[in-house]
Amino acid sequence: METEDTTPPRRDHFLALSVAYLALPCLIFLLGWVRPAIGIPVALIVAGCVAWLGWQKQPATRPALARKLLLLVLPVAFLWTLFVGVGGVLPQGSDYMKHNLLFHDLTSSSWPVKYPHAGGGTYLCYAVGYYLVPALGGRVLGVEAIRTLTFLWTFAGLALFFWWAATVSKSPRVTIAAILLFAPTAILWALFKSHGLPGVITTAALEPKLLYGGLLFNGFDSFTRFNYTPQHALTGWLGTAVLYEMLWARKNPRGAIFVWALCVFWSPLTSLGLLLVPLAAWQRVRWRDYIEPLNLLGGGGLLVILAIYFQGHLPLPDKGFIGTFLPGSQWLLYYALFLILMFLPILFLWLDHRAAAAPSLQIRDLQRPPVAGQCARAALSRALGRADHDV
Numbered sequence: 001m002e003t004e005d006t007t008p009p010r011r012d013h014f015l016a017l018s019v020a021y022l023a024l025p026c027l028i029f030l031l032g033w034v035r036p037a038i039g040i041p042v043a044l045i046v047a048g049c050v051a052w053l054g055w056q057k058q059p060a061t062r063p064a065l066a067r068k069l070l071l072l073v074l075p076v077a078f079l080w081t082l083f084v085g086v087g088g089v090l091p092q093g094s095d096y097m098k099h100n101l102l103f104h105d106l107t108s109s110s111w112p113v114k115y116p117h118a119g120g121g122t123y124l125c126y127a128v129g130y131y132l133v134p135a136l137g138g139r140v141l142g143v144e145a146i147r148t149l150t151f152l153w154t155f156a157g158l159a160l161f162f163w164w165a166a167t168v169s170k171s172p173r174v175t176i177a178a179i180l181l182f183a184p185t186a187i188l189w190a191l192f193k194s195h196g197l198p199g200v201i202t203t204a205a206l207e208p209k210l211l212y213g214g215l216l217f218n219g220f221d222s223f224t225r226f227n228y229t230p231q232h233a234l235t236g237w238l239g240t241a242v243l244y245e246m247l248w249a250r251k252n253p254r255g256a257i258f259v260w261a262l263c264v265f266w267s268p269l270t271s272l273g274l275l276l277v278p279l280a281a282w283q284r285v286r287w288r289d290y291i292e293p294l295n296l297l298g299g300g301g302l303l304v305i306l307a308i309y310f311q312g313h314l315p316l317p318d319k320g321f322i323g324t325f326l327p328g329s330q331w332l333l334y335y336a337l338f339l340i341l342m343f344l345p346i347l348f349l350w351l352d353h354r355a356a357a358a359p360s361l362q363i364r365d366l367q368r369p370p371v372a373g374q375c376a377r378a379a380l381s382r383a384l385g386r387a388d389h390d391v
Contacts, residue, residue: 008059008060009057009058009059009060010057010058010060011054011055011056011057012058012060012061012062012245014062014065014160014163014164014167014241014245015053015054015242015245015246016053016054016055017054017160018160018164018238018241018242019050019053019054019242019255019259019262020050020054021156021157021160021238022129022238022239022242022259022262022263022266023046023047023049023050023262024133025128025129025130025131025132025133025265025266026046026129026262026265026302027043027046027047028132028133028136029128029129029132029265030042030043030046030305031043032111032112032132032136033111033112033309034305038305042301042302042305045297045298045301046298046301046302048298049255049258049294049297049298052255052294053255053258053294058250058252061245061249061250062164062167062168062245062249063167064167065163065166065167069166069167069172072166072172072173072176073159073162073163073166073176074159076162076176076180077155077158077159077161077162078155080158080226081151081154081155081158082151083223084223084226084227084230085227086150086151086154086155086226086230087147087148087150087151087154088147089151092227093224093227093228094228095228095229099131099230102124102126102128102131102135103131103134103135103138103143103146103150104143105124106124106128106131106132106135106138106139107135107138107139107143107146108143112124122312122314123312125309125310125312125313125314126313127231127232127265127266127267127268128265129231129235129262129265129266129267130153130230130231130234130235130266130267131231133149133153134146134149134150134153137149154230154234157234157237157238158234158237160238160241161234161237161238161241162176164241164245165179165241168241168244179222222237231266231267232267232269232270234266235263235266235267235270235271235274236267236270236273236274239259239260239263239266239270239271239274240274240277242259243256243259243260243274243277243278244277246259247277247278247281247284247285248277248280248281248284251281251284251285252285252289253278253285253286253287253289253290253295254289254292254294254295255294255295255298255299256278256290256295257290257294257295257296257299257300258294258295258298258299258302259299260274260275260299261298261299261300261302261303261306262302264302264303264306265302265306268310
């Protein structure tokens, strides 16, 4: 039987800081790229939505971050930022040719950044959410500060995510260890690309098939994504954490569309994947609750502006359903292998969650004689004491 939640309401600092983190580039964009008559009113609405979400008190869904866990979260976030090449301290992925060019243009050119084109002038049309905060700092402090600012900006976002990971379950160290353990699963995909699947898929013409299927250079594991495309990876991690808290833990969709719109500015493609979160939580929320001011004004207004902005993207030469590029039915097997590696961490965390939620005391123990019942109650008290200690 479910009991009424008597947890006193409190402000969720993780949610407030995470929404502010995602919204800050959007505010810079609205004030620096959009015509003031449109950008300023929408920026005020976005700022108001962020303030409302951060100020509201609700029953706690997670414990507060203990100091000993903070000493775990910060070093993990720092080392992850360092190892994936952010800031250029350690080797960077080849995509940093593009990242560094974007930082250069955003720092040295007037906003909005414009380029000459055969059909006339065009503007920088890209998911620039990850870049705008360090770029704005570089415009003030000089281009030499971009490396340090990008490192600090990425470290802040990762620290927020690992904060959530450390408090979302009763086993914070197991959760973070699972994330780190399954981060380099690209090793398995690299073996598949080199050796195929013995007895099922040969290496003959495997590389061009994966290339046409969009899987050869697909950074589907967390380490590869951060090493090559931190703007997409950070959106996926932090966006998932925030939407999970809203829709799954709190069962309240107020502001969820607004948060999703913030993620669209960071990475439109990653935001499509984030739609799996409301899909998974569709039975936990009332869909009519999505119709409320934060979603309609904040999320709706921002999505309209972003839809107009992304229309400036030059047409892609290759686009369409994957079957048009990889004919036959073999692509289904490739994507099945791809999805298995993708969902291994989720399966592991789900099993850990079920194990943590399983009762440590069997009902039959309560049906024994009084002496056994006293022992059972003592065991239950110790178990609850351990659970409180873990939290």
